[in-house]
Structures are given as C-alpha cells and as structure tokens.
Amino acid sequence: MAWAGVSALRIHMNYQHFCDNPFLEVLGCLVVSTAPLLLLTGGLAVGISRWNTGPWQGLFLYGVVVLLCMEASSAVLARTSSCQRDWETHVLDDLLHQYGNQSDPKTKAVDRLQEKLQCCGIHNYTDWRVMGHFSAPTSCCQKIFSNCTGDLSTSQQLYQKGCLPKLEQLRKVVLSHMFWCCIGALVLELFAALISGFLMKQSPLSDYNILESGPRWRPKSRW
Known part of the structure; x- marks a missing residue:
C-alpha cells in the first residue's frame, strides 16, 4: 500500500502540469499515512495474542475501525479519480x-x-x-x-x-493497483474486526472486581 501511495505522489509531482485533478495528491497522502497505522494495528494484534484483555481488544478494535474508514475513502477516491x-x-x-x-x-x-x-x-x-x-x-x-x-x-x-x-494508461494502472490494495486490506480488516468482537464477547471481565462502598455491617453478638 505504501508503494502505491508513493507512486501516486510521484505521478502527481512529475505530471501535475497535465492533470487538473487535485485528489491524486490527497489520495497518495491518505494511502501513505494508512501504512504506519496498519503496522501499529498489527502490533496490537500481536499484543492481543499474548494479553487477551479488554483494553487491548478495545484499542485494537478502535484501530481497525479507523483503518476501515481510511481505506474505504482511499478505495472510493482511487475508483473515481480521473482527469478530463x-x-x-x-x-x-x-x-x-x-x-x-x-x-x-x-x-x-x-x-x-x-x-x-x-x-x-x-x-x-x-x-x-x-x-x-x-x-x-x-x-x-x-x-x-x-x-x-x-x-x-x-x-x-x-x-x-x-x-x-x-499518460492515461500510467494513471489507470497506478489507481487500479491502489484500489485493489485498499479492497484487499479492507476485507482482511473486516475479518479482524469480527474476530476481535468475538474475542471480546467470549472473554470474561476478569480484570475488574466489584468494590463495596462503605463498611460492611455485621450483627452484634449477644454474648
């Protein structure tokens, strides 16, 4: 994905005189910024495999949702971006x-x-x-x-x-490659979100204890 984003930025820089679509640069920046977040989410997935706790699962699920939004936006831009x-x-x-x-x-x-x-x-x-x-x-x-x-x-x-x-063929190849990379990552992250949700449902709340507020009342002894 990072390679596809860098390729889009290079095309924009080299041939910006010949294309009136500014979304090509936006698309490249969006895809490049998705790559490190994807690595971070993968690290969280490794953390879940070692510490299957609620906070780790919640953070992982939040990262997956953010990635889903970014990659869905990238896929739509890659599919609709064109020059007149x-x-x-x-x-x-x-x-x-x-x-x-x-x-x-x-x-x-x-x-x-x-x-x-x-x-x-x-x-x-x-x-x-x-x-x-x-x-x-x-x-x-x-x-x-x-x-x-x-x-x-x-x-x-x-x-x-x-x-x-x-020029049109070059742009179509890069945008098509970027689109299918985003779609592939999108499908994998949907499975990751489903698995994370299943684990959160099956994992008991062992990290939390019910605390009593106030002293415990005991009946007085008659003796």
Whole structure:
C-alpha cells in the first residue's frame, strides 16, 4: 500500500502540469499515512495474542475501525479519480505550441514527459508537423538511435505513440493497483474486526472486581 501511495505522489509531482485533478495528491497522502497505522494495528494484534484483555481488544478494535474508514475513502477516491481528457489535450496542445526555449519550464516539462513515457506529441509524432515545427524534439528520439536529430522524415527513429494515451494508461494502472490494495486490506480488516468482537464477547471481565462502598455491617453478638 505504501508503494502505491508513493507512486501516486510521484505521478502527481512529475505530471501535475497535465492533470487538473487535485485528489491524486490527497489520495497518495491518505494511502501513505494508512501504512504506519496498519503496522501499529498489527502490533496490537500481536499484543492481543499474548494479553487477551479488554483494553487491548478495545484499542485494537478502535484501530481497525479507523483503518476501515481510511481505506474505504482511499478505495472510493482511487475508483473515481480521473482527469478530463479534453483538458489534458488542451494543455498538451498549448505546451507543444509554446515549445522552443530550452530554459522555459514548460519546454522542460514536455521533454521530461516524452523521455519518461517514451512518447512523442499528443497522439503521435505527426502533431509536431501539424503545429508548424519542421522537426520533433530530440526527446522524441528512441534511445537506440544515437544519431537521431528529431527529423520528421526519419520517423522510424522517433517514438510512435503519443503522450496522451500513455499518460492515461500510467494513471489507470497506478489507481487500479491502489484500489485493489485498499479492497484487499479492507476485507482482511473486516475479518479482524469480527474476530476481535468475538474475542471480546467470549472473554470474561476478569480484570475488574466489584468494590463495596462503605463498611460492611455485621450483627452484634449477644454474648
């Protein structure tokens, strides 16, 4: 789960220029914060196996309930989080039109996107020709071609797929992985909550004694 949360945060940091959904960062933070709480609850479960007492069971059950709420929220966010395709297309189109100055953060963002996802243009490399560029950036070049200059006439040296479908596929994979991790943990914790409730029902209140308030009355002896 921690890996899935960190992956969501990395995607948000690397590709935040291309997605308008702020819940991806919230989702990543929520899942990452769930991981240490899950370890703590596991430690409480070990404590219950040694000291089967009411306070330990109550604390464990409380931790399980908190985890259930956090993971249910994470699963819902992972299932519903998405970026608007039209908005992404508009942003990519705008960035590709402004591409040129190597010191510009937008130009660096486009190069970083194409190099990491091994893509070129929005839908494919021909988008650069449509936008009036005579060649594609060198970030579109496949790494196996060391002499690639981005010339559109040598398209076999360029990445064939566009960045928009690859970006969507990457996000779907991470969100799907996160969703099923949360669902799996959710099912396990439901069983843990049922077992804890059963143990609390079966465990006698041996840790508590009934105390009498006031002195005990004794009848006076006649002798």
